[in-house]
Amino acid sequence: MRDVQTVRAADAPAGEEILRLDGVHFAYDHHKVLVDVGLSVRRGTCTCLIGINGCGKSTLIDCVLGVLHPSAGEVSIDGAHVRHLKPARLARKVAYVPQIHERSFPYLVDHMVLMGRTAHSRLLSAPDRDDREFARRAIEECGIGHLAKRPCTSLSGGEMQMVLLARALAQDAPLILMDEPTAHLDFKNELLFLETIERLITARGVTVLMATHAPNQAFHLAEAGVSTRVAVMNRGRIWQEGPPRTVLTEEMLRAVYGIEAHLLECDPPPGGTRPIRQIVPRRTLRAERPGL
Amino acid sequence: MASGNALPVPHIHSAGRRVGRVAWKTVAVLLFILVPLACIFGSLFLGRYHMTFSQVVGALFPFAHISVPKQVSTLVVQVRLPRALAAACVGASLSASGVAFQGVFRSPLVNPELLGVSSGSGFGAAFAIVVLGGGFAIYPLAFATGMFAVFMSYWVARVYKKTPAIMLILGGVIVSSVFSALVGLMKYVADPETQLPSIVYWLMGSLSAVSFEQFWALIPMGLGVLVLLASSWRIDVLSMGDKEARSLGVNANAYRGTIVAGATLATAGAVCISGVVGWVGLVIPHIGRMIVGSSNRRLMPASISIGASFLVIVDTMARGLWASEVPLGILTALIGAPFFVYLLKKTKGGDWR
Incomplete structure (x- = not known):
């Protein structure tokens, strides 16, 4: 019974809408980056944003973060327009995990995570004891309790990404945006990061919008029982959006990435219930121009 | 079973540790308040004219009814005390501004001095000496041009619609070099017998001419330092970078503007009392980081205390070491530069703990 439900959850959108982009346009001077982007993200899901370099993924994320302002169209979170929200109000709705954090000073890990509580403290005041407790719990949830008193300059790339995830969690925002969070991680740390995301979505009910260069991550999340969606961006537009099985196809990879790829599927591994799907890229297609 | 037995133990432990931490904190806070005061008090004894403990106490507290020769009490109250207080305030302001600038940038x-406040003030002072004949006009003019230089750096940085840190640094480089050129021009046209030495002396930094008349500059300095103390948590957040700061709920451009304004008030006030005293704002924050760590809520007050003590000590050396006074700015550079090399070696350029 429970298995059937989670299998369904993996394919169907769950919960009400939390993020909505309507006809969003954005241009740097005359270079159009986003063209009529529409996207809807529902609570408790993970949406993987994929597409070639420069297709507009990061710009889309910046528009949701309020760092960039769309020239037309509307970004709304929980029904509130992003451009009307002050940074602190917005930060209570959206948290952010960057691709890589440029370390400046050797802040201790628990101090770094505590910074996630900034939006919850009043003007000019610093986080209080409740905030410290919040940060401590976020650190525990990300499984980095042993790092709490280490300076962040001494951490490895994988440990640092977990710290940033803990900071986003401490922010207590229902939506977490991630911009290629696993781009610099090795196999194990990438898996560890994905497993933590899974846990946060299924146990805590957070919503994740994640730009990624690894489409297989969407399969992985769906196999783990997370309600997963894939949005493919191409030349500033959302090319296709849907569950991983229907979107991540050999035709899509040929059309968007200009590569020949094979979709492999094998039986559930021992102890698993779902078949394993993986995309294996084979070769680039020179004859066809990518991104058409 | 295990959790039932284990729970109370860490509770007691953490309570004990918390008490220990509070006690340690109190000691640290007391030390950071007492050390600069002790330095100021100690500097009153030192100098070419030696005096006893009771003479200094008698001069400082007339109601104690200790008979003190007139010239001794004048020396303590009118010369050494204002000079020590000014040194402490200048050191505190420069250090606080250094912490703020290092965090924000x-x-x-x-x-x-990154955004041109020193070269701006230098030009103001030189202009006052050459064109207005020096005197009291030096101080307000140095203050005003210092503020103006930073304002110009901001204006240059606004070629972009926003003011990212890198554009501000570039603006500071441009504006600094313009004002340095103008200082050069002032030196060129100055009377080499009278005006040129005053300009050079001012640019080397000194507290020898300080009296209570210049203490109006403590108002902008105090205001600036208060702004910096109040925004120290936001400086931590800003040091994450603009995008992360914004996603954490801090309007990076607005807060950077506020913090730069506070630091500029403090620095311009300091520069117009003492002239250009380099290295304090660069080195003291690093010493602070070694002692209390990187969190600006601790680092800011700690650096204020260390900077105040440091400059009182160095200024006492400046007036007492040799028969003729050594310019303060030269002494801070001679002490600061090698010390900074030592710090870089010890910390390998990055990790300060």
Whole structure:
């Protein structure tokens, strides 16, 4: 019974809408980056944003973060327009995990995570004891309790990404945006990061919008029982959006990435219930121009 | 079973540790308040004219009814005390501004003169000496041009619609070099017998001419330092970079503007009392980081205390070491530069703990 439900959850959108982009346009001077982007993200899901370099993924994320302002169209979170929200109000709705954090000073890990509580403290005041407790719990949830008193300059790339995830969690925002969070991680740390995301979505009910260069991550999340969606961006537009099985196809990879790829599927591994799907890229297609 | 037995133990432990931490904190806070005061008090004894403990106490507290020769009490109250207080305030302001600038510009190699406040003030002072004949006009003019230089750096940085840190640094480089050129021009046209020495002396930094008349500059300095103390948590957040700061709920441009304004008030006030005293704003924050760590809520007050003590000690050396006074700015550079090399070696350029 429970298995059937989670299998369904993996394919169907769950919960009400939390993020909505309507006809969003954005241009740097005359270079159009986003063209009529529409996207809807529902609570408790993970949406993987994929597409070639420069297709507009990061710009889309910046528009949701309020760092960039769309020239037309509307970004709304929980029904509130992003451009009307002050940074602190917005930060209570959206948290952010960057691709890589440029370390400046050797802040201790628990101090770094505590910074996630900034939006919850009043003007000019610093986080209080409740905030410290919040940060401590976020650190525990990300499984980095042993790092709490280490300076962040001494951490490895994988440990640092977990710290940033803990900071986003401490922010207590229902939506977490991630911009290629696993781009610099090795196999194990990438898996560890994905497993933590899974846990946060299924146990805590957070919503994740994640730009990624690894489409297989969407399969992985769906196999783990997370309600997963894939949005493919191409030349500033959302090319296709849907569950991983229907979107991540050999035709899509040929059309968007200009590569020949094979979709492999094998039986559930021992102890698993779902078949394993993986995309294996084979070769680039020179004859066809990518991104058409 | 295990959790039932284990729970109370860590509770007791953490309570004990908390008490220990509070006690340690109190000691640290007391030390950071007492050390600068002790330095100021100690500097009153030192100098070419030696005096006893009771003479200094008698001069400081007339109601104690200790008979003190007139010239001794004048020396203590009118010369050494204002000078020690000014040194403490200048050291505190420069250090606080250094901490703020290093945090906001995300670099441990930044000093509060980054946006041109010193060269601006230098030009103001030189202009006052050459064109207005010196005198009291030097101080307000140095203050005003210092503020103006930073304002110009901001204006240059606004070629972009926003003011990212890197554009501000570039603006600071441009504006600094313009004002340095103008200082050069002032030196060129100055009377080499009278005006040129005053300009050079001012640019080397000194507290020898300080009296209570210049203490109006403590108002902008105090105001600036208060702004910096109040925004120290936001400086931590800003040092994450603009995008992360914004996603954490801090309007990076607005807060950077506020913090730069506070630091500029403090630095311009300091520069117009003492002239250009380099290295304090660069080195003291690093010493602070070694002692209390990187969190600006601790680092800011700690650096204020260390900077105040440091400059009182160095200024006492400046007036007492040799028969003729050594310019303060030269002494801070001679002490600061090698010390900074030592710090870089010890910390390998990055990790300060």
